[in-house]
Amino acid sequence: GEEVAQTPKHLVRGEGQKAKLYCAPIKGHSYVFWYQQVLKNEFKFLISFQNENVFDETGMPKERFSAKCLPNSPCSLEIQATKLEDSAVYFCASSPSSQGSRYGYTFGSGTRLTVV
Amino acid sequence: GQNIDQPTEMTATEGAIVQINCTYQTSGFNGLFWYQQHAGEAPTFLSYNVLDGLEEKGRFSSFLSRSKGYSYLLLKELQMKDSASYLCAVREGNTPLVFGKGTRLSVIA
Numbered sequence: 001g002e003e004v005a006q007t008p009k010h011l012v013r014g015e016g017q018k019a020k021l022y023c024a025p026i027k028g029h030s031y032v033f034w035y036q037q038v039l040k041n042e043f044k045f046l047i048s049f050q051n052e053n054v055f056d057e058t059g060m061p062k063e064r065f066s067a068k069c070l071p072n073s074p075c076s077l078e079i080q081a082t083k084l085e086d087s088a089v090y091f092c093a094s095s096p097s098s099q100g101s102r103y104g105y106t107f108g109s110g111t112r113l114t115v116v
Numbered sequence: 117g118q119n120i121d122q123p124t125e126m127t128a129t130e131g132a133i134v135q136i137n138c139t140y141q142t143s144g145f146n147g148l149f150w151y152q153q154h155a156g157e158a159p160t161f162l163s164y165n166v167l168d169g170l171e172e173k174g175r176f177s178s179f180l181s182r183s184k185g186y187s188y189l190l191l192k193e194l195q196m197k198d199s200a201s202y203l204c205a206v207r208e209g210n211t212p213l214v215f216g217k218g219t220r221l222s223v224i225a
Contacts, residue, residue, distance in 0.1 A: 004158075033212055043215035044205070056212060091158065098210055104149040104182075105213065107158040 002026060004108035005074075005096050012114045013082045022074040025094030031055065032075050033093045033105055034067060043091075048074065048098075055098060059090045082115045089113075120216035127222045128194055136189045136203030136219045147207040148154050150178050150189045153218065154200045162202075163189065191221075199223045 005024040008074040013019045025032050045059040049069040062065070064082075069075040079086055089112045093105035119141040128134040140148070147166040151159035163171055165180035165187060177190040191198055201218040208214070 035215075042217050043205075045212045045214070048212055061211075100163045102147075104151070104161050104164065104205065107160070109158045 004092055004106055006090075006108035006111050007074075008111060009109065010114070011113050012116060015083060015115055016081050017078045019082050019086070019113055019115075021077045021090050021092075021113070023092030023094075023108055024074040025092070026106055029094035029096050029106070030067055031095045031098055033050065033095070034075075034077050034089045036088045037091060037110070038088045044096050046077070046095070050098065079113075082113075084115050087113060087115045120204055120206055122202075122216045122219045124217070125220045125222070127224060128191075130194055130196060130223055130225050132194050133190065133192050134194060134221065136191075136202050136204075136221065138187045138189070138216060140185050140187075140204070140206045140216075142185070142208045144209040145182055145206070146209055147151075147185050148178075148180055149205040149207070149213065150176075150187075151205060152200050153203060159203055160224060162176055194200040194223050196223050196225070 010052045030051050032049045037043045037097045047057045047060045047067050048055040052069045067077045089110040091107050091110045093107045095105045122138045149164050150162040152162050153159040163178035170179045175192045180187045199222050201220050203218045205213040206217040
């Protein structure tokens with residue numbers, strides 16, 4: 001498709017529960033990026049993929065967070081044992097190259113995770 | 117790594133011109149992007165600069181000075197729908213885009 005599709009739009013989890021977010025990149029885009037946006041617009045890079053391979057995971061918390069991009073499936077970001085501080089909007093973006101082309105990345109509409 | 121700074125909030129009047137500045141510190145600079153983000157929505161691409169100078173696209177223009185580590189986004193003939201956050205993002209080498217904290221622009225009548 002011509003848009004990055006993220007599901008669900010909203011997700012509410014109790015502390016300690018698991019959360020799983022999905023992202024279908026634009027067809028033909030080999031790179032997928034996950035960002036976390038907390039209060040005050042601060043975007044934090046989490047992880048990127050080149051097809052199904054992890055490309056850069058320097059922003060990924062070592063514990064509780066994991067992500068996958070498997071062939072013929074949406075990419076996923078999973079948070080085990082969620083904490084209140086995980087409440088944020090999680091954006092997925094895709095790009096035809098690691099450098100994002102002159103149009104940068106194309107973002108999905110995000111998943112708002114609320115941990116209560 | 118990058119250190120990106122932009123004003124937190126700005127207010128401007130409908131029909132006026134506003135300039136949103138962004139300064140950055142980086143090595144291996146490889147492009148600067150401006151995105152617009154309306155509340156509760158995804159960021160959308162506005163402009164890209166990799167060489168010094170001005171890029172114009174309709175009511176929006178973006179300027180870059182690599183030697184000064186400085187960019188600005190210029191919005192002309194402001195409309196109420198331009199009320200949004202404007203994000204400056206810098207690419208360093210082959211690393212993921214790093215975003216500033218955004219400038220929340222309010223356009224008033």
